[in-house]
Amino acid sequence: MTDSIRAILLGAAALLAACDDSKTEQPAASAPPDKEEASARTRCFSMLEGKDLTAIQIQQDGNAISGYYAWEPSEKDGSHGVLNGEISDGLIKASHTYMIEGTIQTEETYFKLESDRLLQGSGELVEDNGVMVVKDPASLQFTDVLKETDCANVKDAITNAEQTSNDIVEQSNSSGDGDNGLDLSMLGENLIGDWQSTQDPKAHLSIDENSYRDIYDGKQLDSSAYEVLASCPEACGKTMEETPCLQVQGKDMLCYAILTADGETLELSLLTGTGNVNQYQRINSATQQPQ
Structure with a gap:
C-alpha cells in the first residue's frame, strides 16, 4: 500500500x-x-x-x-x-x-x-x-x-x-513500511521551505519558523501563525492520536494531518472544512515570488 x-x-x-x-x-x-x-x-x-x-x-x-x-x-x-x-x-x-x-x-x-x-x-x-x-x-x-x-x-x-x-x-x-518521512525529530525542519502543489501548479505554500503562507498564481492569499502538535486534538474535528498535526491559526483554525514530510515531499490531509488532501513538492523559492 x-x-x-x-x-x-x-x-x-x-x-x-x-x-x-x-x-x-x-x-x-x-x-x-x-x-x-x-x-x-x-x-x-x-x-x-x-x-x-x-x-x-x-x-x-x-x-x-x-x-x-x-x-x-x-x-x-x-x-x-x-x-x-x-x-x-x-x-x-x-x-x-x-x-x-x-x-x-x-x-x-x-x-x-x-x-x-x-x-x-x-x-x-x-x-x-x-x-x-x-x-x-x-x-x-x-x-x-x-x-x-x-x-x-x-x-x-x-x-x-x-x-x-x-x-x-x-x-x-x-x-505500511514506515517510509513516510515522519521523523519527529526532523519534522519542523522538513516542513520549513517553499512548496508547489502537485495538483495545481499555481498553488504554492511557504512555511518559515513563524508563519504559514498560502500563495496562488504569485499572489499571497494569507499569512498565519501555526503550531506543530504531536497529534491532532478534538478541536480539529477529528482526533488522530498517532498522527502529527499542523494547526494553522488564521481567521478560522485549520488542522492538517501531516502524512508525509521527508524534506522533499509534503502531504497534508485537511481535517476541517473540505477534507482535501494537499500534496506538494519542494521548490526553489526563486521560482515563486508573491506579489
Whole structure:
C-alpha cells in the first residue's frame, strides 16, 4: 500500500460532516450556480438501475473537489471509496481510491457536472505505477448519468463509503513500511521551505519558523501563525492520536494531518472544512515570488 493512497483516503475523512449540514438544502436550480455559491458547497448525486445504487457526494472548494463514491449492487459485493481532484469548466478529473472484494484499488476517473446532473466518463484504462489511468481522455463516453438528490436520501451509502475508507486507512497503517518521512525529530525542519502543489501548479505554500503562507498564481492569499502538535486534538474535528498535526491559526483554525514530510515531499490531509488532501513538492523559492 503506497503512502499516496493513504493520503488520498485520509483526506476524505472529514467530508461526511458536511453532509449533515446539507440535509436541509434544496436541490440545485436548473441554472448553474454562480462562483460564490459553488465555492465550498456539498452536493449529492445518485443513479438507480433496478436495485443497483450508485451514490456520489462531492464538495467543491474553488477548483478543488473531494468526496465519497458508493456503488451498491443488490446481488453482489459493491465498492466504496473516496474522490479527490479538481474541476475546470465543468469537467472533473479525480483520483478514485476504493475497496472491492477486500482489494484496494486506485484509478483515474472523469465526470461532467451539468446543472443538476453528474455524468461519469467511461473508457479504456491502463496501468501506470500501480494506478489505473485513462488511456485517452478525449475518447471518454459520458453515458452514466447521476441526478442531484438531497444528501439525506443517500446518507447510508455515503456513510458506508466513509466507514470503508477508514478501514482502508487502518489497513494501510498496519501494513505500511514506515517510509513516510515522519521523523519527529526532523519534522519542523522538513516542513520549513517553499512548496508547489502537485495538483495545481499555481498553488504554492511557504512555511518559515513563524508563519504559514498560502500563495496562488504569485499572489499571497494569507499569512498565519501555526503550531506543530504531536497529534491532532478534538478541536480539529477529528482526533488522530498517532498522527502529527499542523494547526494553522488564521481567521478560522485549520488542522492538517501531516502524512508525509521527508524534506522533499509534503502531504497534508485537511481535517476541517473540505477534507482535501494537499500534496506538494519542494521548490526553489526563486521560482515563486508573491506579489
